[in-house]
Amino acid sequence: MKLLHTKFEYHDSTLVKVAWLQDSELRLTFKLDGHWNYGSSIVVSVMFSGVRNPDVVKSSLCEIASKMTHDRWLADVVGIWRESNSSYLVDTSQGALVIDASSFAE
Numbered sequence: 001m002k003l004l005h006t007k008f009e010y011h012d013s014t015l016v017k018v019a020w021l022q023d024s025e026l027r028l029t030f031k032l033d034g035h036w037n038y039g040s041s042i043v044v045s046v047m048f049s050g051v052r053n054p055d056v057v058k059s060s061l062c063e064i065a066s067k068m069t070h071d072r073w074l075a076d077v078v079g080i081w082r083e084s085n086s087s088y089l090v091d092t093s094q095g096a097l098v099i100d101a102s103s104f105a106e
Contacts, residue, residue, distance in 0.1 A: 001089065004080045007106050008044055009036035014073035015092060016043065018061055024051045026099065028090065030077060046080070048088065050102025060097045067094040080104075 012033035019027045026048040034041035051057060064075050075092035083089050088104055090097040 001081050001083050004082045004088070004104070006046075006080065008032055010077045010080050011036050013077045015064075015075045015077055015090075016073045018074070020054070023054055025049050026051050026054075026057065026101070031073070044106065047105045048099050048101040048103070049105070051099060052086070052102075053098070053100040057097065057099055060095065064092060064094040064097065 010030060010032070012035065013030040015028060016031050017029035019029070021027060027045050028048075029043060029045045031043050032041055061074075068074060075094040078091040078093065081089040081091060083098070086100055086102060088099045088101060090099065
C-alpha cells in the first residue's frame with residue numbers, strides 16, 4: 001500500500017459530503033486543512049469511477065457516520081492510499097473506507 005500522489009494534501013482534512021452520482025460513481029467532498037495546503041483551507045471533491053463494491057462502501061460510510069463527533073463533518077482524514085491497481089483506501093479518524101474502483105480523479 002502506498003500513499004496516493006495527489007494535487008492536494010488530504011491529511012487532517014475533513015470529509016464533509018458524500019454523493020453517489022450513479023451506482024458506480026462516488027464523489028467525496030473534503031475541506032482541506034490549511035496547514036498542509038499552504039494556508040488554503042478550500043473545499044475540493046474527488047471522484048471514484050467504476051466502483052465495484054458500492055454495498056461495502058455504503059456500509060462503511062454508514063459506520064463512519066454513526067461515529068460522528070461533530071455535526072459539520074463526517075470524519076477527519078488521515079490520507080488516501082492506493083492498495084492495489086484497483087483498490088483505494090480513504091483512512092479516516094472514524095474508520096477506513098475501501099473503494100474498489102477503476103479510476104480516481106481530483
